[in-house]
Amino acid sequence: MNATNPEWYLILAAVLFTIGAVGVLIRRNAIVLFMCIELMLNAANLALVTFSRINGNLDGQIMAFFVMVVAAAEVVVGLAIIMSIFRTRRSASVDEANLLKY
Amino acid sequence: MHETVEYAAADGFLSTVWLLVAIPLASAAILLLLGKRADKWGHWLGVGSIAVSFVLGLAYFFQLRGLDNKSVELTLFDYIQVGSLHVDFGLLFDPLSAVFVLLITGVGSLIHLYAVGYMDHDPGRRKFFAYFNLFAAAMLLLVLGNNFVMLYFGWEGVGLASYLLIAFWYERPAAATAGKKAFLMNRVGDAGFAIAIFLMFQQLGSVNYADVFNGVGSLSSGVVLVMGLLLLLGATGKSGQFPLQAWLPDAMEGPTPVSALIHAATMVTAGVYLIARSNPIFSANLTLQTVVVSVGALTLLIGAIIGCAKDDIKRVLAWSTVSQIGYMFLGVGLGGGAYALAIIHLLAHGFFKAGLFLGAGSVMHGMNDQTDIRRFGGLWRYMRVTWATFGLAWLAIIGIPPLSGYFTKEPIIAAAFERDGWTAWLFGMAALLGAAITAFYMTRLFVLTFHGPKRWTEDIEHPHESPAIMTAPLVLLAVGSVAAGWLMSTSVVDWLTPVLGDHSGEEAHGVISHGLITALSIVVTVLGAGLGYALYRGGTAMQEQPAGPIVTAARRNLYADAFNEAVFEKPGIFLTRALVFLDNRGIDGLVNGLAAAVGGGSSRLRRLQTGFVRSYAMSMLTGALLVVAAFLALQLGWLA
Numbered sequence: 001m002n003a004t005n006p007e008w009y010l011i012l013a014a015v016l017f018t019i020g021a022v023g024v025l026i027r028r029n030a031i032v033l034f035m036c037i038e039l040m041l042n043a044a045n046l047a048l049v050t051f052s053r054i055n056g057n058l059d060g061q062i063m064a065f066f067v068m069v070v071a072a073a074e075v076v077v078g079l080a081i082i083m084s085i086f087r088t089r090r091s092a093s094v095d096e097a098n099l100l101k102y
Numbered sequence: 103m104h105e106t107v108e109y110a111a112a113d114g115f116l117s118t119v120w121l122l123v124a125i126p127l128a129s130a131a132i133l134l135l136l137g138k139r140a141d142k143w144g145h146w147l148g149v150g151s152i153a154v155s156f157v158l159g160l161a162y163f164f165q166l167r168g169l170d171n172k173s174v175e176l177t178l179f180d181y182i183q184v185g186s187l188h189v190d191f192g193l194l195f196d197p198l199s200a201v202f203v204l205l206i207t208g209v210g211s212l213i214h215l216y217a218v219g220y221m222d223h224d225p226g227r228r229k230f231f232a233y234f235n236l237f238a239a240a241m242l243l244l245v246l247g248n249n250f251v252m253l254y255f256g257w258e259g260v261g262l263a264s265y266l267l268i269a270f271w272y273e274r275p276a277a278a279t280a281g282k283k284a285f286l287m288n289r290v291g292d293a294g295f296a297i298a299i300f301l302m303f304q305q306l307g308s309v310n311y312a313d314v315f316n317g318v319g320s321l322s323s324g325v326v327l328v329m330g331l332l333l334l335l336g337a338t339g340k341s342g343q344f345p346l347q348a349w350l351p352d353a354m355e356g357p358t359p360v361s362a363l364i365h366a367a368t369m370v371t372a373g374v375y376l377i378a379r380s381n382p383i384f385s386a387n388l389t390l391q392t393v394v395v396s397v398g399a400l401t402l403l404i405g406a407i408i409g410c411a412k413d414d415i416k417r418v419l420a421w422s423t424v425s426q427i428g429y430m431f432l433g434v435g436l437g438g439g440a441y442a443l444a445i446i447h448l449l450a451h452g453f454f455k456a457g458l459f460l461g462a463g464s465v466m467h468g469m470n471d472q473t474d475i476r477r478f479g480g481l482w483r484y485m486r487v488t489w490a491t492f493g494l495a496w497l498a499i500i501g502i503p504p505l506s507g508y509f510t511k512e513p514i515i516a517a518a519f520e521r522d523g524w525t526a527w528l529f530g531m532a533a534l535l536g537a538a539i540t541a542f543y544m545t546r547l548f549v550l551t552f553h554g555p556k557r558w559t560e561d562i563e564h565p566h567e568s569p570a571i572m573t574a575p576l577v578l579l580a581v582g583s584v585a586a587g588w589l590m591s592t593s594v595v596d597w598l599t600p601v602l603g604d605h606s607g608e609e610a611h612g613v614i615s616h617g618l619i620t621a622l623s624i625v626v627t628v629l630g631a632g633l634g635y636a637l638y639r640g641g642t643a644m645q646e647q648p649a650g651p652i653v654t655a656a657r658r659n660l661y662a663d664a665f666n667e668a669v670f671e672k673p674g675i676f677l678t679r680a681l682v683f684l685d686n687r688g689i690d691g692l693v694n695g696l697a698a699a700v701g702g703g704s705s706r707l708r709r710l711q712t713g714f715v716r717s718y719a720m721s722m723l724t725g726a727l728l729v730v731a732a733f734l735a736l737q738l739g740w741l742a
Binding site for chain 1: 716
């Protein structure tokens with residue numbers, strides 16, 4: 001079975017995205033949250049690449065590169081924020097950083 | 103019908119007639135602007151400006167006598183120009199204006215002079231003269247305007263001056279209240295006058311005297327009636343006539359020269375001037391004339407009856423003014439030849455009533471500002487000049503021949519008897535009865551003040567005559583009261599013919615003969631005066647009076663004040679309170695409620711901002727899912 005059905009990749013992407021989304025919703029550690037976001041981004045990348053394959057053009061792959069660039073930039077900024085929060089509060093729990101509210 | 107009204111343009115010396123208004127106005131401005139710096143000499147400037155106006159007025163008068171058409175018009179500048187409304191700042195100098203100018207400046211000069219002495223000890227004397235000059239300027243503008251808007255301008259000007267001067271001693275609550283009362287009651291009349299001017303413009307497209315008087319013939323009688331009634335409302339307000347008479351007696355809270363000049367001799371006669379000036383309108387409608395006559399007859403009786411029951415020297419004179427102006431209204435309402443009779447009564451009244459008020463001021467001056475006639479008595483020995491001049495003015499007002507009141511009041515009574523049918527009896531008898539009551543209360547006033555036993559309060563040891571600066575005007579006014587009537591009844595009536603129409607050839611048909619009326623009026627006058635003398639020469643007034651229902655009613659101004667309070671004031675206050683309630687609870691409630699709803703809603707909505715990242719993530723996810731679901735539904739629906 002050389003020619004794998006591309007729909008399996010889509011299902012994998014959906015599973016990965018769901019894992020990431022649930023992780024964001026239920027975890028409190030900022031680092032874990034961050035990894036879950038990366039998981040969702042990469043699930044989206046996988047779906048894009050799969051669509052590229054199904055449609056036989058490069059649009060999806062190009063989009064995937066853009067997502068990677070944005071994700072890299074976001075990681076840089078995000079980790080810096082998490083670092084500074086940790087330095088001041090000695091904790092990386094997102095529930096404790098809750099001053100910006102009503 | 104009336105012939106066409108037209109006025110010639112002024113040229114030469116008469117084109118400077120505006121100086122009459124400008125000089126007192128400039129003096130008022132100087133006195134008000136210079137403030138305390140003018141305190142030392144301000145009163146002389148005030149007297150001087152009005153005296154100069156008088157001299158000028160005399161010069162203009164003699165100039166006018168030399169002209170053929172006896173009237174000149176002068177346009178100074180465009181005053182209002184909006185759409186088709188065009189109002190000039192225009193003046194008209196004609197026989198009617200001329201006699202008023204001479205009355206205002208002549209009597210005005212004497213009263214100004216008197217006020218120098220009367221206000222000698224008052225720290226506000228400069229301000230007083232500034233207001234007095236302002237009044238003179240406004241009054242002169244009132245009689246000199248050549249259109250109704252100018253008349254209204256002056257009308258409001260004298261109203262302002264009247265308010266300022268009634269409330270001149272504003273630190274006294276009674277004076278402040280009286281000023282407000284006068285101002286407010288005048289507003290009622292002024293509103294009517296203003297609407298009448300609007301009506302003129304709407305119907306005739308102009309407010310000039312010439313255009314309005316020439317156009318009256320083309321109007322329907324209903325419009326003329328409404329216009330006349332509105333003008334009459336204005337006139338009753340300014341002249342203290344029924345139903346707006348209640349402010350005038352209270353106006354006596356002002357200084358006595360003010361009462362003499364504004365509330366006796368000049369301003370309160372502005373209503374008579376208005377009706378005489380508008381004679382083409384009033385002559386055009388019989389119903390209108392009947393209303394004016396009724397107002398006059400009713401008011402002359404009201405004033406006379408209340409005058410009998412008052413004990414304050416100035417208030418008796420004030421009600422007497424109301425009553426005498428009632429005679430003038432009776433005259434202008436009768437129309438025809440009686441217009442001129444009303445004007446000569448007005449002029450004669452200007453002299454003797456000013457004399458009476460100034461005499462009253464002189465008495466008060468010598469008696470520590472006492473105004474209660476029950477506290478006078480026997481003063482003739484101490485104030486000979488005041489006594490003599492007051493006495494002459496008293497004989498003049500009650501109409502003893504050959505003093506002025508006889509020549510001017512008796513013809514009005516006779517004219518009332520010349521109406522048609524039963525109204526001749528009604529109004530004639532009212533006028534005759536008024537004359538009798540006038541004689542009674544004026545005699546009571548005179549006898550209680552100057553004769554009989556002394557009933558002074560303890561603090562007065564030796565009453566003194568006023569200084570010469572106050573007695574000189576008294577003497578001049580007394581001379582006027584004596585001489586003016588005979589002079590005026592012959593010449594002034596002819597002089598006024600160009601304005602008020604020529605009625606000399608008309609045969610008078612009274613229900614009783616003129617000779618009998620003359621005899622009757624003298625008899626009732628003597629009877630009234632005799633009764634007054636008999637009742638009050640003993641000074642019995644200090645004893646408790648038998649206060650029957652009529653006396654009580656008269657002491658309370660025939661319940662006019664109570665009526666106004668019950669019918670207008672109380673419901674007015676209730677309405678105001680209701681509106682305040684509606685505003686606070688209704689309109690403010692609506693606005694405040696809306697704001698509170700938005701505020702409350704937002705503070706609840708704010709709770710969504712929990713500060714937990716996961717809840718934000720949840721809402722983002724839900725949103726994303728909804729978007730996806732919507733796309734899917736569209737896609738599938740489209741496929742299906």
